[in-house]
Amino acid sequence: MQHIRPISGGRGFSLGSIRRRETGAVAVLVALTLIGLLALILLAVQVGNLGMVRGMLQGGADQAALSGAARLDGTQDGIESAREESEAMLQGGRNVVPGVNDGHDLSIAGDAFMTGVWQIDHPENGFRPSTDSKEVNAVRVIGRKTDTANGEVAMFLGGFLGPETVAIQRAAIAAMGACGSVPCHPDTPIAVCQEPLRCGEKIRLAQSNNKDDNSAWTGFTLGHNASLIRAMVNDCHRIPDVQSGVSLDLTNGQDTSVLQDLKVNLTNFLSANACPNIRHPDLSQRTCDDNCKPATSGPPIDVDGNGTVDASDCGMPVTVPLISCQGVRNLNQSLPMTGLVLLVITEVQDKAEPKYVEAIPLCGVRVPGAPTGPGPTCDPSIPVCCATEPVLVNASL
Numbered sequence: 001m002q003h004i005r006p007i008s009g010g011r012g013f014s015l016g017s018i019r020r021r022e023t024g025a026v027a028v029l030v031a032l033t034l035i036g037l038l039a040l041i042l043l044a045v046q047v048g049n050l051g052m053v054r055g056m057l058q059g060g061a062d063q064a065a066l067s068g069a070a071r072l073d074g075t076q077d078g079i080e081s082a083r084e085e086s087e088a089m090l091q092g093g094r095n096v097v098p099g100v101n102d103g104h105d106l107s108i109a110g111d112a113f114m115t116g117v118w119q120i121d122h123p124e125n126g127f128r129p130s131t132d133s134k135e136v137n138a139v140r141v142i143g144r145k146t147d148t149a150n151g152e153v154a155m156f157l158g159g160f161l162g163p164e165t166v167a168i169q170r171a172a173i174a175a176m177g178a179c180g181s182v183p184c185h186p187d188t189p190i191a192v193c194q195e196p197l198r199c200g201e202k203i204r205l206a207q208s209n210n211k212d213d214n215s216a217w218t219g220f221t222l223g224h225n226a227s228l229i230r231a232m233v234n235d236c237h238r239i240p241d242v243q244s245g246v247s248l249d250l251t252n253g254q255d256t257s258v259l260q261d262l263k264v265n266l267t268n269f270l271s272a273n274a275c276p277n278i279r280h281p282d283l284s285q286r287t288c289d290d291n292c293k294p295a296t297s298g299p300p301i302d303v304d305g306n307g308t309v310d311a312s313d314c315g316m317p318v319t320v321p322l323i324s325c326q327g328v329r330n331l332n333q334s335l336p337m338t339g340l341v342l343l344v345i346t347e348v349q350d351k352a353e354p355k356y357v358e359a360i361p362l363c364g365v366r367v368p369g370a371p372t373g374p375g376p377t378c379d380p381s382i383p384v385c386c387a388t389e390p391v392l393v394n395a396s397l
Helices: 015-069 076-091 097-101 226-234 256-272
Strands: 113-117 138-145 168-175 190-193 203-205 215-220 247-251 316-323 334-349 356-362 391-394
Touching: 015 076, 015 097, 015 138, 015 168, 015 391, 076 113, 076 138, 190 334, 215 226, 215 316, 226 256, 247 316, 256 316, 256 334
Parallel strands: 190 316
Antiparallel strands: 113 138, 138 168, 168 391, 190 215, 203 356, 215 247, 247 334, 316 334, 334 356
């Protein structure tokens, strides 16, 4: 019988050696695949970790900015209180941020906390830093994990797949919804330009034929003749309920008789009330009393922000509509109402020229529970315009 030899080709070539080599190649391929999969998993975990840190920093900055802005009240003490509140919220113990920094407080030195001005009606102007308590209405907070603050975020695959560390920072800006509002209908027929108003700073309201006036008499939606306006000065119940966006009938003509009646009202108010007597509106009540004044509560207010409650804070509080006068020189027309403001009238000059009304805007008044979102909005079932709680207006760096 003929003996059949195993098939071979060349030196040591056999089916067994082919199988062994294929097995080795598969093992190498599997190992490389597993390494690749492991790298992808680690990369996914790494990216997820960066997203978590970014989200936690953003959430912490949001909370800190909102909490700080809620403390702004038109005074320097309010700014300091805002700083303390923001720092407490961002540094630790009151939110999830400490987990981002290995359990340590986040440093918010430098420009990580800043007060400033945010124009709700003109967000394109951005955040303008300021420490002037009379104009500050917003807080900006930045949460950082950078080489200059708190250290960059370490990467699991640093030096192998990308950089060893990554810098992350997130910012939030919270602003008050309006310069001041009360839960009542207007009680005095003066429409005031919102642009020059600064909390606690006395303003001289001029109603004349001057094209640069900062206020105007208004009959609201009922016209703008002098007899109607005078009747509203003497009986606030003649004033209709109005809300944001309604068109107001304005007249910038000076009227001595209206000023005289307003001065009588001021004199009578001051003689009947001990000074200082201005208190915050009781925001738990959305109705006004028979005198058209909102219910008030709390201690007397340092209206002019000079640090003490004294005779300079005396005046007659009135609720008047706001209008936007930006780009408008002639107020003898109709303009939409943008909100309400509580003014404290301190003087009425009805004889010598120039005739005027002096008043101090009482700002920082807001309505808890009003709908969020920028601008002076309120419950649509209530025909008034209220300020919102602080709202986030910008959450990007």
